[in-house]
Amino acid sequence: MAGSGIWNNFLAFFEEAGDLFLFTGRFFREVFKPPFEFRELLRQCYQMGNKSLLLVGVTGFILGLVFTLQSRPTLMQFGAESWMPSMVSISIVREIGPVIIALICAGKIGSGIGAELGSMRVTEQIDAMEVSGTNPFKYLVVTRIVATTLMLPLLVIIGDAIALFGSAIIENLKGEVSFLLYFNQVFDALTFADLIPATIKTFFFGFAIGLVGCYKGYNCSKGTVGVGEASNEAVVYTSMLLFVIDFIAVFVADILYG
Amino acid sequence: MMNASQEIQPILEIKDLKKSFGDKHVLNGFNLKLFEGENLVVMGKSGSGKSVMVKCLVGLMQADSGIIRIKEQDIEILGRSELDLLRTHIGFLFQGSALYDSMTVRENLEFPLRRHKKKLQMKENTETLVREALKNVGLEHTLDLMPSELSGGMQRRVALARALILKPEIILYDEPTTGLDPITSKEIIQLMRSIQDTYNTSSLIITHDVDCARVISNRMILLVDGINYAEGTFQELSSSDDPQVKAFFKN
Numbered sequence: 304m305a306g307s308g309i310w311n312n313f314l315a316f317f318e319e320a321g322d323l324f325l326f327t328g329r330f331f332r333e334v335f336k337p338p339f340e341f342r343e344l345l346r347q348c349y350q351m352g353n354k355s356l357l358l359v360g361v362t363g364f365i366l367g368l369v370f371t372l373q374s375r376p377t378l379m380q381f382g383a384e385s386w387m388p389s390m391v392s393i394s395i396v397r398e399i400g401p402v403i404i405a406l407i408c409a410g411k412i413g414s415g416i417g418a419e420l421g422s423m424r425v426t427e428q429i430d431a432m433e434v435s436g437t438n439p440f441k442y443l444v445v446t447r448i449v450a451t452t453l454m455l456p457l458l459v460i461i462g463d464a465i466a467l468f469g470s471a472i473i474e475n476l477k478g479e480v481s482f483l484l485y486f487n488q489v490f491d492a493l494t495f496a497d498l499i500p501a502t503i504k505t506f507f508f509g510f511a512i513g514l515v516g517c518y519k520g521y522n523c524s525k526g527t528v529g530v531g532e533a534s535n536e537a538v539v540y541t542s543m544l545l546f547v548i549d550f551i552a553v554f555v556a557d558i559l560y561g
Numbered sequence: 562m563m564n565a566s567q568e569i570q571p572i573l574e575i576k577d578l579k580k581s582f583g584d585k586h587v588l589n590g591f592n593l594k595l596f597e598g599e600n601l602v603v604m605g606k607s608g609s610g611k612s613v614m615v616k617c618l619v620g621l622m623q624a625d626s627g628i629i630r631i632k633e634q635d636i637e638i639l640g641r642s643e644l645d646l647l648r649t650h651i652g653f654l655f656q657g658s659a660l661y662d663s664m665t666v667r668e669n670l671e672f673p674l675r676r677h678k679k680k681l682q683m684k685e686n687t688e689t690l691v692r693e694a695l696k697n698v699g700l701e702h703t704l705d706l707m708p709s710e711l712s713g714g715m716q717r718r719v720a721l722a723r724a725l726i727l728k729p730e731i732i733l734y735d736e737p738t739t740g741l742d743p744i745t746s747k748e749i750i751q752l753m754r755s756i757q758d759t760y761n762t763s764s765l766i767i768t769h770d771v772d773c774a775r776v777i778s779n780r781m782i783l784l785v786d787g788i789n790y791a792e793g794t795f796q797e798l799s800s801s802d803d804p805q806v807k808a809f810f811k812n
Contacts, residue, residue, distance in 0.1 A: 423661075426659060434619050438641070
């Protein structure tokens with residue numbers, strides 16, 4: 304009995320993965336085909352980018368503060384406080400910044416997309432769009448996926464910068480390191496090998512957030528319960544996918560940059 | 562009003578339409594012809610396949626077999642862009658209104674216009690068309706309101722205005738009076754009649770509201786077990802001795 308339950312879950316997982324794969328294929332077929340919905344794309348970029356800025360800023364700032372506060376005593380034990388700006392900047396830019404901000408955005412943007420499209424599906428708004436001679440996949444899905452793909456790298460860059468600023472404040476207060484010295488050390492420590500792979504992977508993070516949110520919302524059923532499920536699953540699936548993408552990105556970067 | 566006649570080419574035709582969901586056969590060879598200027602009512606119990614039929618009609622659902630012809634074009638063989646163009650000749654009033662809730666009333670009405678105004682060679686100004694459509698449903702003052710600020714009846718009227726904005730030749734009504742109080746239902750029915758006069762459209766009305774059918778229909782089809790169980794005018798069907806037909810008009 305339990306065995307058949309596991310087997311059914313296993314089959315359901317592959318069925319869902321197959322559907323998601325087909326959905327991705329449809330996205331790539333539609334994204335380059337006119338007409339292009341520039342107006343809606345700009346609106347989505349504004350909604351996702353501008354309206355997530357405060358959340359990303361606060362998260363980044365606290366991340367920088369806490370990370371520096373927590374790391375300081377350990378580095379002091381080894382007499383290595385002067386390494387703090389280098390260590391914090393590399394950790395934040397390479398890994399912690401992109402992953403934490405992507406997870407925050409999965410919660411805010413991914414669940415929002417899942418809930419919005421899900422409710423449009425169950426209230427027949429997507430059908431109404433189709434009947435009015437508009438391709439709803441292009442208008443709703445393509446624009447949202449492109450917007451998240453473009454906006455997430457920007458949000459991560461801004462979040463990273465604010466996190467480093469937060470870290471600089473702690474260093475300034477506790478270690479009497481000037482802002483100029485702190486950021487000089489940061490820019491000395493960071494190389495393109497840190498920045499480029501980290502930025503490239505955020506495009507994939509953004510794509511994953513938009514894709515899973517849209518997939519869950521667009522295929523929503525079962526009424527209002529389904530909308531809740533779509534929103535919830537969008538966050539859970541995206542979070543898992545982000546870690547998988549992160550692992551692959553780190554693995555590839557390690558091969559390329561040693 | 563034009564009478565249905567076999568010599569005249571129907572503007573919309575369904576032949577032997579079949580649709581199943583697993584083992585459940587919803588439509589078992591349904592047939593329908595809608596003629597120009599006609600109000601055809603399809604009645605049936607809940608779950609009899611009325612909404613499935615109308616969704617197949619506009620390509621929202623794929624039929625298992627059968628022919629659907631609109632304005633002499635077989636919709637099964639049309640490509641995406643041709644189907645979209647054909648859809649501009651069809652207005653669709655959804656059961657739950659289906660207004661885009663992130664847009665104002667004005668934006669809801671502008672949405673189809675922005676896409677198809679040029680294609681349809683409509684020369685009038687967008688603002689004029691939006692105001693005219695809202696005026697025809699008596700809701701000119703709601704232009705900048707959000708759908709959530711409107712009552713159920715008002716939402717249905719705005720949805721009707723949106724369905725009419727491209728001046729379609731055919732209007733499909735899916736349960737136009739469901740969920741409305743009797744007074745608002747009567748207002749919607751009167752509105753449907755006045756729209757018929759103003760725009761000279763052909764209407765296919767899916768309903769189980771006998772009052773609606775009585776007021777609006779030129780001809781009726783009773784859909785039972787996925788087939789055309791009975792056809793005729795309201796008077797003919799309401800005076801039928803058939804127990805299944807009688808059951809519809811009993812209340």
